Amino acid sequence: MTIKMMHIGLDDTDSARKGCTTYVAALLVEKLLQQEVKFVDYPNLIRLNPNVPWKTRGNGAVCLRITHDEESEEKIKETVVEIVEEQADFEAKGTDPGIVFLQKSSMPREIKAFAQSVITGIVTLKDALRLSKKFHAEVVGYKKCRGIIGALAAIGEPLLGDHTYEIIAYRNPENLGTKRMVDEASIFEMDKATAPYTFNNVDWEKRRVIITPRGPDPILLGIRGESPEIVRSAFGMVKLLEPVERWVIFRTNQGTDAHLKIVRALKDVKPFSPVVTEGSVAADPRIIPRRHVIFPITDDGTQVDCAAYEPTGSLRKAAAKLVAGDRIRICGSVRAAAKTRRLTVNLEKFRLLKPAHVSVYCNPLCPRCHKRLKSMGRGQGFRCEKCGLRCPSLQKVEVRLKRDLGKGLYVASPRSQRHLTKPLRRYGLEKRHTVAGNLVAGWHFP
Numbered sequence: 001m002t003i004k005m006m007h008i009g010l011d012d013t014d015s016a017r018k019g020c021t022t023y024v025a026a027l028l029v030e031k032l033l034q035q036e037v038k039f040v041d042y043p044n045l046i047r048l049n050p051n052v053p054w055k056t057r058g059n060g061a062v063c064l065r066i067t068h069d070e071e072s073e074e075k076i077k078e079t080v081v082e083i084v085e086e087q088a089d090f091e092a093k094g095t096d097p098g099i100v101f102l103q104k105s106s107m108p109r110e111i112k113a114f115a116q117s118v119i120t121g122i123v124t125l126k127d128a129l130r131l132s133k134k135f136h137a138e139v140v141g142y143k144k145c146r147g148i149i150g151a152l153a154a155i156g157e158p159l160l161g162d163h164t165y166e167i168i169a170y171r172n173p174e175n176l177g178t179k180r181m182v183d184e185a186s187i188f189e190m191d192k193a194t195a196p197y198t199f200n201n202v203d204w205e206k207r208r209v210i211i212t213p214r215g216p217d218p219i220l221l222g223i224r225g226e227s228p229e230i231v232r233s234a235f236g237m238v239k240l241l242e243p244v245e246r247w248v249i250f251r252t253n254q255g256t257d258a259h260l261k262i263v264r265a266l267k268d269v270k271p272f273s274p275v276v277t278e279g280s281v282a283a284d285p286r287i288i289p290r291r292h293v294i295f296p297i298t299d300d301g302t303q304v305d306c307a308a309y310e311p312t313g314s315l316r317k318a319a320a321k322l323v324a325g326d327r328i329r330i331c332g333s334v335r336a337a338a339k340t341r342r343l344t345v346n347l348e349k350f351r352l353l354k355p356a357h358v359s360v361y362c363n364p365l366c367p368r369c370h371k372r373l374k375s376m377g378r379g380q381g382f383r384c385e386k387c388g389l390r391c392p393s394l395q396k397v398e399v400r401l402k403r404d405l406g407k408g409l410y411v412a413s414p415r416s417q418r419h420l421t422k423p424l425r426r427y428g429l430e431k432r433h434t435v436a437g438n439l440v441a442g443w444h445f446p
Contacts, residue, residue: 002070005040007107008080009100011061011150015092018176020217022168024087025062026248029444031079037066042228042439045166045250046154047419048118049259051272051333058419061150062250063157077101081140090142098147099140100132102155108135115156118149119253119420120261122272128152162256162430164199167231168222169240169247180212180220183239187211190223190237198225198234199255199425203415205313210415220244224254226429228440249443256430257422260331266302269343271336274420277345278353279304281326285319293319294344297328305344306330313413315347321405325356348421349411355403361396 008028013021025043033039044063052059068076080099088097102111114131117123128149132139137155141148171180187209191201201211201223211221221238225231228249235247259274266279279297286294293308293316308319322328332345363373366384373382373391381392411417411424 003067004070004073004103005105006066006068006073006076007100007102007104007155008064008066008076009061009098009102009151009153009155010063010080010084010147011098011154012095012147013084013088013097014217015089015095016215017089017092018216019087019089019095020219021060021062022248022250023170023218024083025064025250026168026170026246026444027083027087028064028080029248030246030446031083032064032066032076033444035068035072035075035079037068037072037076039064039066039439041065042165042249042251042443044154044157044159045252045254046115046119046150046157046159047252047254047259048150048153049121049272049274050418050420051274051335052122053272059150060419061147061154063151063154077138084140088142096144096146097142098145098149098151100137100148100151100155101139102132102135102137102152104135107156107158111135111152111156112158113156115153118153119157119259120274123149125149157253158434159251159253160434161432162253162258163434164224164226164252164255164426165228165231165249166222166224166252166254167228167235167247167249169220169235169244170218171220172243172245173218175242176218177216181241182209182212182221183241184209186237186239190234193237194225194230194234196425196429197227197230198223199423200224200414200417201234203313203413205413206415208415218245224252226426228443232440232442244445247445249440254419255422255426257331257420259418259420266297266299266304269304269334269345271334271343274331274333274348275345276329276331278327278329281322281324281328281356283324285322287320291316295319295322297330304334305342306332306347306350307344308347308412309416311413311416312347313416315349315410315412315416318405318410319347319350321403322352323356323358323403326352327354327356328352347412348418349409351409352405352407355405355407358401358403359398360401362399364391364394364397367391 263277279299282296282298291310308316332347
């Protein structure tokens, strides 16, 4: 009996009103295990460039990596197509599902490079179809077929470097559209008990739970962390007040900054790109209506705006304390104004590299009694009201003020962080390589 390796990529099955590509993957886990396939990895949840104009809600694609006997190949493909066609919201505008089947024991470098381009920039369907044909991948597309791009990208990102895990639990169908019933106090306790090995469970600043989505999708909650064991343990700490239909642990690029691409000069910043770049603050920040903070940075004659919006919380507060002359490294996604095409970086985080000096000019101190002198009039010098000393030749002195913003990294509050943004809690916990191993017990239900 010949055993073969298959990578199954899925994307763009959901819409704003219903569905979820990870739920399609969860259904497939159950169906494929019934066909006696072996999963060689947890289902991979790959978040793509969050700045593309046609993205889905979370812009996430999924890859299932399995081994199977040669005789079951067609049955597996039929099962995948059947489930996608049952679950995808074909009636929704902008939902253009795609499926890719690739049978390779090792991932071609070109497909890996394609995945990185999709995560950090923009590619075309033509690029995806060309690569699929070159490496004999079988593609199934619906409507505009845009999901083929994400499906192939998910296949091409094997998560050999930094990665995290997420356990996602799904609701019973009869509860869809109703308020999610979870004991919030238990989530705060879980966050304390599992820190720093889980992240973005709650926003302590607003005391808001953020593991439960608010839309009509089938997800009850999702807990992200550093290992499959910790997310499974954390899930057990949460008190659920409604039944769960199923759960699956995904391995993912969430919380890794995988989307950020270093741009050496501001002149090379392009719209729709998530970037890391440096510049000097060109003018003091200004507050615009709704408490958003806007300021320009400049480098070698090029200037772009930076925006820290009100929901970013602590990041917005830090950005408001910047001053002209500060040298900073910014991370965020670039957009262009519709009319002027002026570029703005929507900040996800920034690092203050070199604070500018902030000074004021004050009257000098009395040389005799050290009390602050009073001016005798323009060009007439100073006198001391305490001892009467007159100092006609003295000038105002520069006094450097202490800044309320020091060198360091400033990140958006958890409630506004994108899926890919690396939170402060993860710094120092990055993974440098991946070692294949057995999947933990209880990585899925049923």
